[in-house]
Amino acid sequence: MPVAPAFREMANTAKGKVCVTGASGFIASWLIKRFLKSGYHVLGTVRDPGNQKKVGHLLDLEGARERLELVRADLLEEGSFDDAVMACEGVFHTASPVVTKSDSKEEMLNSAINGTLNVLRSCKKNPSLKRVVLTSSSSTVRIKDESDLPPNVLLDETSWSSIEYCESLQIWYAVAKILAEKAAWEFAKEHMIDLVTVLPTFVIGPNLSPELGPTASDTGKFTVYGRMGYVHIDDVASCHIMAYEAAGAEGRYICNAAVLDLDELVSLLATRFPAYRVPKSLPNIYGEQSYGFDTSKARALGLQEFKGVEEMFDDAVDSLVAHGHLPAAKNATTRCVF
Incomplete structure (x- = not known):
């Protein structure tokens, strides 16, 4: 069957060079793995290219020796990404500023917004740039008061979370993601940058790095998420690449496999991993919700089948065991990280 004209691959990008910011991160590492496998040349930015503990897993990837270059760049240094x-x-902006617990709300928001704009300011200087793909989040879509979420509504890319509601719950991550993405759209429109954003739900799957990232190490954080979507890391990487290669791609793309309530999540984990001590229930601060996500845009790109929740959690647990963050099931005596 011929490919629809709107989604034919961009000319001359199959073996081109792309930049991936925050290269050592969870999503970025998988992107780089996929790019190298496809024959791309990759320039990855990290804060310290000499830190083997942070970047060693990237250097071990197939094709890294020939087609991966790691360079220093800092999100909060203007001009840092120019070279x-x-x-x-193409540029894939997946990085987020590192925020410590001592940082104020203002510092967190300014870091997210200015970090994104610093990358885009560098993009503006490149006349040969074809497209920027920004990693946003489904938290920019789904967080609303119950009165704004009709029963069984399918949220699509036109939906935006309520900043006021996020602030009332002090969900500063969501506020930062909303403001950063909106700032990116304004900047891209003003400077005629071809921008596409990918909005993953909660990303689950194997970690290429032996180190846990901030999200994976935040044990028990499901208690503040309520009903939410879940997606395999490999599907997220695929969605980013498809959003880059498809000539007709535009706007936002929700990337999601399944939506679960907290009781459904707990039941799944308890059934799937009986050797681990999974909590019997988790508190829900959002109240009753029944929303889902419309993923028709991502499917139109070519992402027809998403990996299921069983596979994504199986892969995640196998990875955690392999890296020593969880005991093997036969030796499990501690509470499951989920």
């Missing part, structure tokens, strides 16, 4: 971006046809 990296200028060398590439």
Whole structure:
């Protein structure tokens, strides 16, 4: 069957060079793995290219020796990305500023917004740039008061979370993601940058790095998420690449496999991993919700089948065991990290 004209692959990008910010991160590492496997040349930015503990897993990837270059860049240093971006046809901005518990709300928001804009300012200087793909989040879509979420509503890319409601619950991550994405859209429109955003739900799956990232190490954080979507990391990487390669791609793309209530999540984990001590229930601060996500845009790109929740959690637990963050099931005596 011929490919629809709107989604034919961009010319001359199959073996081109792309920049991936925050290269050592969870999503970025999988993106780089996929790019290298497809024959791309990758320029990855990290804060310290010499830190083997942070970047060693990238250097071990197939094709890394020939087609991966790691360079230093800092989100909060204006101009820091100029050289990296200028060398590439596409930019994938997955990085987020590192925020410590001592940072104020204002510092967190400013870091997210200014970090995104610093990358886009560098992009503006590259006349050969074809497209920027920004990793946003489904938290920019789904967090609303119950009165704004009709029963069984399917949320699509036109939906935006309520900043006021996020602030009332002090969900500053969501506020930062909303404001950063909106700032990116304004900047891209003003400077005629071809921007596409990918909005993953909660990303689950194997970690390429032996180190846990901030999300994976936040044990018990499901208690503040309520009903939410889940998606396999490999599908998230695929969605990013498809959003780059499809000539007709535009706007936002929700990337989601399944939506679960907290009781459904707990039941799944308890059934799937009986050797681990899974909590019997989790508190829900959102109240009753029944929303789902419309993923028709992502499917139109070519992401027809998403990996299921069983596979994504199986892969995640196998990875945690392999990296020593969880005991093997036969030796499990501690509470499951989920």
